[in-house]
Amino acid sequence: MAARRRPSRRPSRRSSGNRKWSARVTRTSNALDLEGGVFNKRSAREIAASLKRSAERSHRRKSAPLRSAMSMLTFYINRAGKNLPARRRRTLDKAKDELRKLFKAKKAA
Numbered sequence: 033m034a035a036r037r038r039p040s041r042r043p044s045r046r047s048s049g050n051r052k053w054s055a056r057v058t059r060t061s062n063a064l065d066l067e068g069g070v071f072n073k074r075s076a077r078e079i080a081a082s083l084k085r086s087a088e089r090s091h092r093r094k095s096a097p098l099r100s101a102m103s104m105l106t107f108y109i110n111r112a113g114k115n116l117p118a119r120r121r122r123t124l125d126k127a128k129d130e131l132r133k134l135f136k137a138k139k140a141a
Contacts, residue, residue, distance in 0.1 A: 064086050064087050064090035064092060064093040064097075064100045064101065064104060065086055065089070065090045065091075065092055066082075066083075066086050066104065067082050067085070067086055070082045070083060070086070071108050071124070074123075075123070076123050076124070076126035076127040076129070076130045077127075077130050079105075079123070079124070079127040079130070080127045080128075080130035080131040080133075080134055081130075081134065083101040083104065083105060083127070083131055084097070084101060084131060084134050084135065086101065087100045087101040097135070098131065098132070098135040101131055102128065102131060105124065105127060105128060105131065106128075108124070109121070109124050109125075
Protein backbone atom coordinates (compact mmCIF):
# COMPACT_ATOMS: atom_id res chain seq x y z
CA MET A 33 0.00 0.00 0.00
CA ALA A 34 1.54 3.28 -1.08
CA ALA A 35 1.87 6.08 1.44
CA ARG A 36 -0.47 8.95 0.81
CA ARG A 37 1.12 12.32 0.35
CA ARG A 38 -0.21 15.26 2.25
CA PRO A 39 -1.23 18.19 0.14
CA SER A 40 1.49 20.82 0.27
CA ARG A 41 0.70 23.97 2.15
CA ARG A 42 0.60 27.22 0.33
CA PRO A 43 3.09 29.77 1.54
CA SER A 44 1.29 32.18 3.80
CA ARG A 45 0.76 35.63 2.45
CA ARG A 46 1.33 38.00 5.30
CA SER A 47 0.86 41.64 4.72
CA SER A 48 3.54 43.90 6.10
CA GLY A 49 1.03 45.09 8.70
CA ASN A 50 0.83 41.65 10.31
CA ARG A 51 4.56 41.11 10.71
CA LYS A 52 5.02 43.15 13.89
CA TRP A 53 2.61 41.36 16.20
CA SER A 54 4.53 42.63 19.23
CA ALA A 55 3.84 46.23 18.22
CA ARG A 56 0.14 45.41 17.98
CA VAL A 57 0.24 43.81 21.44
CA THR A 58 1.90 46.92 22.87
CA ARG A 59 -0.81 49.12 21.33
CA THR A 60 -3.88 47.01 22.01
CA SER A 61 -2.99 44.89 25.03
CA ASN A 62 -5.26 45.00 28.05
CA ALA A 63 -2.21 45.16 30.29
CA LEU A 64 -2.34 48.97 30.34
CA ASP A 65 -2.36 52.18 28.29
CA LEU A 66 1.23 53.36 27.84
CA GLU A 67 2.55 56.87 27.31
CA GLY A 68 4.24 57.28 23.96
CA GLY A 69 8.00 56.68 23.95
CA VAL A 70 8.09 55.33 27.49
CA PHE A 71 10.81 52.79 26.71
CA ASN A 72 12.95 55.41 24.96
CA LYS A 73 13.41 57.52 28.08
CA ARG A 74 17.00 57.79 29.29
CA SER A 75 16.80 57.11 33.00
CA ALA A 76 15.42 54.08 34.81
CA ARG A 77 13.55 56.36 37.21
CA GLU A 78 11.74 58.16 34.35
CA ILE A 79 10.74 54.84 32.79
CA ALA A 80 9.50 53.49 36.12
CA ALA A 81 7.58 56.67 36.94
CA SER A 82 5.91 56.65 33.53
CA LEU A 83 4.94 52.99 33.83
CA LYS A 84 3.56 53.59 37.33
CA ARG A 85 1.46 56.54 36.13
CA SER A 86 0.18 54.53 33.18
CA ALA A 87 -0.64 51.52 35.34
CA GLU A 88 -2.55 53.57 37.90
CA ARG A 89 -4.50 55.56 35.29
CA SER A 90 -5.31 52.71 32.93
CA HIS A 91 -8.80 51.29 32.91
CA ARG A 92 -7.78 48.46 30.57
CA ARG A 93 -5.47 46.58 32.92
CA LYS A 94 -6.57 43.22 34.25
CA SER A 95 -4.37 42.87 37.34
CA ALA A 96 -2.73 45.02 40.02
CA PRO A 97 -0.88 48.13 38.78
CA LEU A 98 2.60 46.85 39.74
CA ARG A 99 2.01 43.55 38.01
CA SER A 100 0.72 45.20 34.83
CA ALA A 101 3.59 47.68 34.68
CA MET A 102 6.17 44.98 35.32
CA SER A 103 4.66 42.71 32.68
CA MET A 104 4.86 45.42 30.01
CA LEU A 105 8.47 46.19 30.90
CA THR A 106 9.39 42.50 30.81
CA PHE A 107 7.51 42.06 27.53
CA TYR A 108 9.51 44.90 25.98
CA ILE A 109 12.83 43.49 27.21
CA ASN A 110 12.01 39.98 26.00
CA ARG A 111 10.86 41.16 22.56
CA ALA A 112 14.04 43.24 22.09
CA GLY A 113 16.12 40.17 22.88
CA LYS A 114 19.68 40.11 21.58
CA ASN A 115 19.15 43.35 19.66
CA LEU A 116 19.05 45.30 22.91
CA PRO A 117 22.43 46.88 23.72
CA ALA A 118 23.89 45.92 27.11
CA ARG A 119 23.73 49.50 28.37
CA ARG A 120 20.05 49.80 27.48
CA ARG A 121 19.35 46.40 29.04
CA ARG A 122 20.95 47.57 32.31
CA THR A 123 18.80 50.72 32.28
CA LEU A 124 15.63 48.68 31.76
CA ASP A 125 16.62 46.21 34.48
CA LYS A 126 17.21 49.14 36.83
CA ALA A 127 13.75 50.41 35.87
CA LYS A 128 12.31 47.17 37.30
CA ASP A 129 14.00 47.90 40.63
CA GLU A 130 12.81 51.52 40.54
CA LEU A 131 9.27 50.35 39.79
CA ARG A 132 9.31 48.07 42.83
CA LYS A 133 10.60 50.95 44.98
CA LEU A 134 7.91 53.33 43.73
CA PHE A 135 5.12 50.90 44.46
CA LYS A 136 6.60 49.93 47.83
CA ALA A 137 6.78 53.62 48.81
CA LYS A 138 3.10 53.98 47.92
CA LYS A 139 2.17 51.06 50.21
CA ALA A 140 4.17 52.50 53.12
CA ALA A 141 2.52 55.92 52.79
